[in-house]
Amino acid sequence: MEHQVDTLVIGAGPAGLAVAACLKKRGASCIIVDRAAEVGSSWRHHYDRLHLHSDRDRSTLPYLSFPAGTPRYPSREQVIEYLERYARHFELVPHFNEEVRTVRPHDSGWITTTPASVYHSRRVVVATGYNAVPYLPRWRGQERFDGPMLHSSEYRNGESFRGQSVLVVGFGNSGGEIAIDLHEHGARVAIAVRGPVNVVPREIFGIPILAISIVLSRLPARLADALAAPLVRLSIGDIARLGFRKLPMGPFTQIKTTRRIPLLDIGTVKLIREGHIEVFGDIREMGETQVTFDDGRSRDFDAVVAATGFHPRSDYFLAPQGDILDVEQARQPGSGEKKSGLHYCGFIVSATGMLREIGIEAQRVADEITRIEHHSGETR
Structure with missing residues (x-):
């Protein structure tokens, strides 16, 4: 036709x-x-x-x-x-x-x-x-992993993972919220974070971060980052103490230069701080159940959820x-x-x-x- x-x-x-x-x-x-x-x-x-x-x-x-x-x-x-x-x-x-x-x-x-x-x-x-189009990277030894490995687009809820050890790969907004969901459904959760990150709160003193961002976005990115930094530190704290590497640039500069959104935290950081979610670096290699990370640490996991984005x-x-x-x-x-x-x-x-x-x-x-x-x- x-x-x-x-x-x-x-x-x-x-x-x-x-x-x-x-x-x-x-x-x-x-x-x-x-x-x-x-x-x-x-x-x-x-x-x-x-x-x-x-x-x-x-x-x-x-x-x-x-x-x-x-x-x-x-x-x-x-x-x-x-x-x-x-x-x-x-x-x-x-x-x-x-x-x-x-x-x-x-x-x-x-x-x-x-x-x-x-x-x-x-x-x-x-x-x-x-x-x-879901983006799913390849890791060395991935074909040997015995458990389910799914992209975040295939994930619905954590009920089928209750009582299991689950690795969430990626620390964007999907990865952060899926980690919360898995914890709430009784899974043991870890997050693999490939590189340095920025984390900002969803609200500051009850004001949506978006409202603040709209005002600051009228300024040069570096100036906006400088003005926002004290409020972010007050709300989130020092993420380096939680096992993260912090980006050398602020969130406004990050979005402008990399076209990537920082994590808008809705409770993931609190669960990490309380020890409910463990933080690892990038994946070096996979075995049947074991995942080895770039710092040499290894853990056994029952399943992997890749919150690795889309194209x-x-x-x-x-x-x-x-x-x-x-x-x-x-x-x-x-x-x-x-x-x-x-x-x-x-x-x-x-x-x-x-x-x-x-x-x-x-x-x-x-x-x-x-x-x-x-x-x-x-x-x-």
Whole structure:
């Protein structure tokens, strides 16, 4: 089946829905396609315990708030319900079960193919996000390990690990919360941390860290780090005493230079301090049950959960087109993409919250598209 549309939006997660709603508000038409069967598919596959690490009031998409009575940090289920409500509110009906195979420039627009359809559009918005393809590294001897080894995308809850010794690999927000969940389900938990880290509290004196970050983000990164450092030390303490190596840069500089978010602590540090979670360095080698770390220590584990992150997948369907686009690293919309009709939403890593940034970016993308349409209409 062939479709003609002004703008094709790839992805029915928060970014794709937000762009489509913003376009609709501006009187522009679009079609959303998604490989899954429902909106917000990545949220549906996260672990049960997951809550937003950014607060509700600063995590809404454009033009629609969370329902009254939603807690400050919504649960996974509440985020899914919000995304469903958002799609209903704006009457967004994505074309589901359509995995994009190719996106190629053609004449004055783009041709996008799925197994079921061919879409001819003047513009394409890639809104597939970072959490598209689980990243699972390889460790020496990994094939010898006898127990279950799963990526965080496969983890649901700690019930099946009750009474077992479990190693969580990775100290990002997923790793930190999964470690808590395992402990709460009666597992013996350790965390393998590959390199130096930053840890910040989710709240300082009852104020969401995101609210503070929004204010400080207006400053140069180093100055923002210097101002935040005393508050972080007061709330978190000296993480070196807990077995971590601290990054030589603060969290704002970390995000700016490495595009990685520091751990937003929701209780992991307390459990480490109380001795409920043991901290190790990087994995050197694995045996049938034994894991040896880079400092020479070894421990036996029944299972491993790899909270090692994800890769975006736009390079799966976007063939390199010279100067038009760069699929090795998704970028925020710039002059090249405006000219070519290719836009991204949901790929910017920000200290001020992913969903908040998606909302800002979606409005910017919609403004760019409608400005171009208006200009094209005047010149035809």
